[in-house]
Amino acid sequence: MQIPADDAEPDPLHARLAGFMVEMARAEMDLPHIVFSRDARGCMDSFSGPYPTALEALVAADIEQQIEREVDSGHALSFHIAALYPALSGELDGG
Numbered sequence: 001m002q003i004p005a006d007d008a009e010p011d012p013l014h015a016r017l018a019g020f021m022v023e024m025a026r027a028e029m030d031l032p033h034i035v036f037s038r039d040a041r042g043c044m045d046s047f048s049g050p051y052p053t054a055l056e057a058l059v060a061a062d063i064e065q066q067i068e069r070e071v072d073s074g075h076a077l078s079f080h081i082a083a084l085y086p087a088l089s090g091e092l093d094g095g
Helices: 012-028 054-071
Strands: 033-039 045-051 077-083
Touching: 033 054, 045 054, 054 077
Parallel strands: none
Antiparallel strands: 033 045, 033 077
16 A cells, blocks of 8 residues: 655645534534443443533543443443534424
């Protein structure tokens, strides 16, 4: 596999797309978030929240993971956070 050499001129479309993605991720940090946990077998899921921001959800997920390690229930859990976007107004009610 050959690594492409850096172009002398950056691709403006690539730069705009990268900027859009960064801005989207930054804006998402301030949305409410939930913590989602799932056991390794995929048999048990749980949700907590919403938390006001991504950082608060991340702290909650970390605390939940620490508690899980101390309890050691034998079911390894994975913890994730996800943004909660506002409801689509008018889309679901035909308006």
